[in-house]
Every structure is written in C-alpha cells, then in structure tokens.
Amino acid sequence: MKLSSRSKSYMIPEYSLTGDLLSYLTCGLQYRYQNKGTLPPSMPIQLWFGEFIHGVMEEAYLKWENDHTEFPWDWKRDIRPIEDIIDLRLQVRGLYPREDHFFTINHPDLNMTIDDLNEYDHKKLASARAEKAINVWGSDLFPMMESAEVLIKGLREMPYTGTDKRSNYYGINGVIDVLSLVNIKDDNKIVRYLNENEEFRKIVEEYGEDEYEVIIDYKGMKRPPMEVEASGNETWDYHERQILTYSWLRQKQESKKPVAGIIFYLNELVPSKEDLMMIKDDLHYHLTDAGDDEEFAKDIEVIENWDEGSEMPKLSEKFKMDRSIRIIPINDEKIADALEKFDVVVENIESSLIKEINGCKIQDAWKAEAEERTCEACDFKTFCKNSKNKTKIFKIP
Numbered sequence: 492m493k494l495s496s497r498s499k500s501y502m503i504p505e506y507s508l509t510g511d512l513l514s515y516l517t518c519g520l521q522y523r524y525q526n527k528g529t530l531p532p533s534m535p536i537q538l539w540f541g542e543f544i545h546g547v548m549e550e551a552y553l554k555w556e557n558d559h560t561e562f563p564w565d566w567k568r569d570i571r572p573i574e575d576i577i578d579l580r581l582q583v584r585g586l587y588p589r590e591d592h593f594f595t596i597n598h599p600d601l602n603m604t605i606d607d608l609n610e611y612d613h614k615k616l617a618s619a620r621a622e623k624a625i626n627v628w629g630s631d632l633f634p635m636m637e638s639a640e641v642l643i644k645g646l647r648e649m650p651y652t653g654t655d656k657r658s659n660y661y662g663i664n665g666v667i668d669v670l671s672l673v674n675i676k677d678d679n680k681i682v683r684y685l686n687e688n689e690e691f692r693k694i695v696e697e698y699g700e701d702e703y704e705v706i707i708d709y710k711g712m713k714r715p716p717m718e719v720e721a722s723g724n725e726t727w728d729y730h731e732r733q734i735l736t737y738s739w740l741r742q743k744q745e746s747k748k749p750v751a752g753i754i755f756y757l758n759e760l761v762p763s764k765e766d767l768m769m770i771k772d773d774l775h776y777h778l779t780d781a782g783d784d785e786e787f788a789k790d791i792e793v794i795e796n797w798d799e800g801s802e803m804p805k806l807s808e809k810f811k812m813d814r815s816i817r818i819i820p821i822n823d824e825k826i827a828d829a830l831e832k833f834d835v836v837v838e839n840i841e842s843s844l845i846k847e848i849n850g851c852k853i854q855d856a857w858k859a860e861a862e863e864r865t866c867e868a869c870d871f872k873t874f875c876k877n878s879k880n881k882t883k884i885f886k887i888p
C-alpha cells in the first residue's frame with residue numbers, strides 16, 4: 492500500500508503597510524538589511540520620536556476618556572507623567588531619545604520648569620511637541636475618537652507571476668492610529684478643516700448623511716512637499732496611498748466606508764531647525780500646499796529672513812495648525828490606484844527575495860536608491876555601492 496505524503500505547507504507572505512511597503516520605498520537595500528535581516532538601526536532617533544508621540548497621544552486619549560481633564564492640559568501635572576510611562580516602555584525596547592530633546596527618566600533634570608518647554612529654543616523638543624499635540628488637537632480630536640490602534644488585515648492576489656512564486660496570495664496588514672466617527676455638523680475645528688476641503692464636501696454630498704468614519708494617522712515629521720516631481724520626494728504620495736489602503740482594508744474587514752483620512756504632521760507644531768530649513772525651501776520654491784499664500788505673508792517673510800544660526804522665529808498658530816493637518820478625501824478610484832501601486836511594490840520585493848533565494852548576491856538582488864538624507868543616516872553607507880554619502884576609509888600606508 493502506498494502511503495500518501497503530507498502536502499507541502501502553504502505559506503502566505505505577509506506585508507505590513509508601514510513596516511514593509513513604505514520602508515521598501517525608502518530604499519530597497521536598506522529595507523533588506525533592516526527588515527529581512529536581523530540588524531536594527533544603530534541610531535534610531537527618528538524611530539524613537541515616532542514611537543514616543545504615538546504612545547503619548549494614545550495614553551493621553553485614555554486619560555481623557557477616564558477623567559475628562561479640561562483643556563488646556565498643564566504640562567508638568569497632566570502630560571509629563573504620560574511622557575515618563577512612554578519613555579520607560581521605549582527603553583525596554585532599547586529605544587532612547589537624544590538627551591537634548593527630552594528629559595529622559597534616566598537623566599532627570601531636577602531644575603526643569605515649564606519654561607524649559609519654550610518652543611523657540613528647542614531644548615526639549617519632544618516634550619514641547621507632545622504638549623502642543625495634546626493642547627492644539629486633543630480637545631477636538633479626543634471626543635471624535637471611536638477606537639485607537641486598530642489592526643486591519645486583508646488578502647490580495649500575488650502580483651509576482653514567475654514560476655517560482657511563493658504563493659498565489661499575499662497578506663497585507665496595518666494599524667490605524669485612530670478611527671473616528673465625525674458628524675459634519677459638529678462645531679469642532681477638525682470638522683471645520685474637513686468641511687473646507689472641496690473634494691470632501693462633494694463626497695459627503697453624494698452620500699447625503701451627517702455621520703462618517705474618518706481614519707486618522709499621526710506622523711512624527713514635518714509636512715512633506717506636495718510637488719512630488721519638483722521636490723524629488725514622493726512621501727506625499729506614499730502617505731495618501733497608506734490612508735487609501737487602510738480604507739480598503741476597513742471595507743473588507745468591517746464593511747465600513749471611511750470617507751476621508753486625516754494626517755497630523757506633528758513636527759509642524761514645533762519644528763526643529765532642520766524642519767524649518769526644509770519648510771523654508773518648500774515655501775521658497777512653492778512646493779507646498781499649506782502656508783504658501785497671502786494670508787501667511789508675515790510668516791513667510793519671517794521664515795525667509797531666518798537663518799539657521801539665529802533664534803527660531805515666532806510663527807502664527809494658524810500657520811502651524813494649517814501645516815500640521817492634511818485632509819485626504821477617499822473614493823473608490825483613488826483606492827484602486829493606490830492598491831495597484833502597492834502591488835507593484837510587493838512584486839518588486841518578491842522578485843528581489845526570489846533572486847536572493849536563488850543565489851544572487853544581496854547587493855545585486857535589491858535596489859539601492861535613496862535620498863541623500865536617507866543615505867546620510869543609513870548604517871550601511873560604508874559598504875553600499877550606491878550610497879550618496881559614503882564615509883571614506885583612508886588606509887594608513
């Protein structure tokens with residue numbers, strides 16, 4: 492009697508929207524070393540702030556839900572304890588802040604006062620941003636929130652069609668920072684921003700209801716330039732695709748139909764010198780959609796006249812708020828386009844992986860292409876053939 496053999500186990504490759512797809516788009520080779528290898532980045536400062544601000548906003552929401560603390564929150568009494576909890580959580584994961592950006596619990600600054608949060612000298616950038624994020628947006632955001640950190644997953648057909656493909660499908664997943672239920676008639680400054688967006692208004696007019704689901708995402712970065720071609724920076728498009736894909740996953744999983752996404756670029760509330768230098772360029776070359784009009788003539792003038800050696804300029808609250816919120820109206824056509832583009836990313840990753848499995852050298856299998864700033868902070872720049880920022884190693888004769 493012939494014994495039947497066990498069928499080969501079936502594996503569906505799983506891709507995270509931010510951890511894999513957006514990370515691959517930053518640089519294929521860096522993604523390979525960091526995500527597919529076991530090498531964590533050696534100086535994860537950017538990673539620390541992103542994780543910190545997400546943690547602070549989530550914890551602040553839980554606190555508000557619990558005790559409805561009136562806004563504005565006092566930094567030392569209401570916000571600092573939250574920062575400490577998040578700092579400790581991140582330390583457990585090996586993530587530490589830059590000392591001059593944050594009063595970390597390991598190096599307590601006993602003389603710290605609320606004045607240390609002076610946003611113009613940037614001594615404690617992370618705390619200053621946390622305070623602004625909660626007090627500028629929290630009062631209007633928290634009452635709209637339905638749930639936070641929502642995991643969503645879906646399956647798509649595998650776009651890689653080679654005979655050696657690993658599976659007929661791939662899994663895609665993501666974590667939505669906040670899902671909110673918005674009533675477009677509410678008196679709320681976030682709702683006002685939504686209603687000022689013409690494309691959003693058209694979409695809700697078509698549906699004809701008052702309440703809609705909106706996806707919210709926090710980014711610990713400045714607002715990227717909108718003119719992708721002129722700036723050579725595609726982050727603006729990638730963020731839109733991320734929201735559109737979340738929306739598709741949401742429809743698949745819960746049959747909900749979010750009508751818009753909101754991204755909060757939280758660095759805009761307290762920009763660093765590096766951020767402000769980039770904002771200056773975006774305004775000068777008209778690459779940005781926010782803050783570049785008559786209404787902000789004074790802010791633009793102050794920024795134009797500012798040089799990096801001098802004190803940070805004082806910018807109007809409206810300028811900072813306008814630049815820190817981005818509305819992304821959602822429709823089916825845009826979703827289909829975003830999914831198609833992410834399919835191409837998955838196809839490229841799969842094709843590189845399979846090349847490597849078949850014996851191709853890592854640097855030949857993965858595309859190494861990144862912006863100069865990415866190469867500058869990359870741990871692999873010393874041996875990457877395509878680094879735009881190679882540190883020269885001189886041989887001693």
Ligand code: SF4
Nearest residue numbers: 518861866869875878
């Ligand atoms: S040095 Fe630049 S091109 Fe090379 S892996 Fe790093 S980010 Fe990519």
